[in-house]
Amino acid sequence: MKIGFDAKRVFHNTTGLGNYSRDLIRILAKFYPKSTYYLYNPKPKKVYRLELTQSMHEVLPNTKFWKKYSSLWRQTAVLKQIKSDGVDVFHGLSGEIPRGLTKNKIKSVVTIHDLIFMRYPKLYSFFDRKIHFKKFKYAAKNANKVIAISEQTKKDIITFFKIDPSKIEVVYQGCNNVFKEERSVIEKKEFLDKYKIPDTFLLNVGTIEERKNALSIVKAVKEIDIPLVIVGRKTKYYTQIENYIQKNNLENKIYFLEGLTLKELSTVYQLAEVFIYPSIFEGFGIPIIEALFSKTPVITSKEGVFPEAGGPNSLYVDPYNIKEMIEAIELLLKSKNKKEEMVNKGFDFVQQFNDEIIAKKIKAIYKEL
Template sequence: MKIAFDGKRFFNNSSGLGNYSRDLVRILATYYPENKFVLFNKNKSEKGTDILKLPNVSFVETSKGNFSRQLLMGKDAQQIDADIFHGLSGELPLKWNDKPIKKVVTIHDLIFLRFPKYYSFLDRKIYFWKFKKAAEQADLIIAISEQTKRDIIQFLKVPESKIKVIYQGCHQAFKEDQTEEFLSSVKEKHNLPVRFILNVGTIEERKNLLSIVKAINGTEIPLVVIGKKTKYFKKVQKYLAKNKLVDQVQFLENVSMEELAAIYKLADIFIYPSIFEGFGIPVIEALFSKTAVITSNLSCLPEAGGENSVYINPHNFEDVKAKILFLWNNKSERNRRAEKGFEFVQKFNDENIASQIMSVYRSLL
């Protein structure tokens, strides 16, 4: 079987959709070496070079021209006799020839429809058109959570029978045992507190960092935050300064994947009070790291967190504070939930996800 992928996110995105694309190609190529996996894009980058070294993974440069991704990539995939084309980020090429090829698209979320205030009018219109068109063209849609599946049915008017839920996993780094020496070196390099709670994710309104900051006000609990800053950061910064919390909250940048995995392990608690997610990979990363999780009781986050994570109302910082203090002051409870969470998260391991994706491909052929 030969599977072609839209490689734009694989090569161009450092996190999110890029991680999903690289992980999916890596695990498929590893567990199903008898198949060929071909990435299409205008150019390669440093991202994913280790995956391109696998003997059954190759790169094809898309035909040149304006809108080549939309107009030529599909035909290029047909030209190499690909059996399946998989759009990894909610899009499919618009043009195809008569050669038979099955089309799969992964839709991660429809946040631009659920929370339109975070997007411009033009972006919303473009995204909706692209996603709607891809959903119509696809022989099968992969939704990364039950929440996303419900949204696809509601907003894109797609029949349920056309959608398969296959959860995401996370980067291999979070599943590896790191040495005490490496953990100590990361702690020293980033000058981390002896104990701390951790938040990972883009610093934007939807991720709701301000609720955590308000929750630790009046405590001495250190917070470490890792994520790209947006204009919302200024709002958080203003609250920190006003409430003399600047020294209690540490923002880290330029953290490698291996260092990030170590920091998850070093944290006492991982907290993720997001208002809405397509899935919530940081929750999975924390569970694989054997770190107790506090997350929102909204959208898909209970799907990612399982029954042994602690759930909060993200709009109520008093609830957030109570749950933080509950775990912070109870080591045995943290350990119990971390162990149970680690058992639960095995459903998101590489082999399970690769098997489900391959079953989808085979069902189409």
């Protein structure tokens, strides 16, 4: 079978959509190496996180004109190369598919991660909302199958795009194998020395933006005798956190890290006492999975998708209820037995997000088409 992928995020994105795209292609190539995987990339790659195997082929625009107008190539002209490669199924990995697939009898799948721009429009510009809506709705209507990364996302696709539920398949995300590898004592010490952070800390991972709600954790930590490490790219929202830290003299208690390698990120997960993720809304919440594989207990938000990712043995709080968050943190810091129970049961729960299970589900969808 020949499978084509919209690979823009594979080669140009280091966060959520890029990680999903790389991991999915990697595990399909691992478990089904006899298939051929065409990775349609609109411009020379900037991210080198996917090791190409013999069954993977990166495909760039094949003329000077389309190299110059690569964004347009990705939406339309790429179809000519998809046909030339004899692709059986094309998979849009981030809510988009090129136009003309159905007309040319090429089966298609699209993964939709979330519709946050619909639920929380104030977080997006007017034009971004319009563009996202147009692209996502077209893909959902015209793809032969829609993959939602959670039951929450499936509900949103049905609500906002009026898509037949039978057309939508829920297939959860996994995470990179680096988070399943135990880091050595030496590696952990080298990390602490390199970034000059304390041995004991709470952890939050994710872009530092309003929706992720890191300020609530900072407010909670103000009342608890333990530092906080926040890992993620800074946005304008960081200024609010910085102002609160300065106003409350927390400069020596809050640590910000950015640009970590995947190995370093897995190390900081394993070093953390507790992982806290009080996001307001996500399509899935991959950092929760990374934490559970790292055998770190999780505190996260009680509504939406989070219980799907965190399972029955994580702790759930109102993301804006600072008192509730403090109580959850203190429970884990004071009770070694509770913490160990959450770690062990959380690790058992997260096995359903292992590579082979996900690969089988995706391959079955391709075969059905």
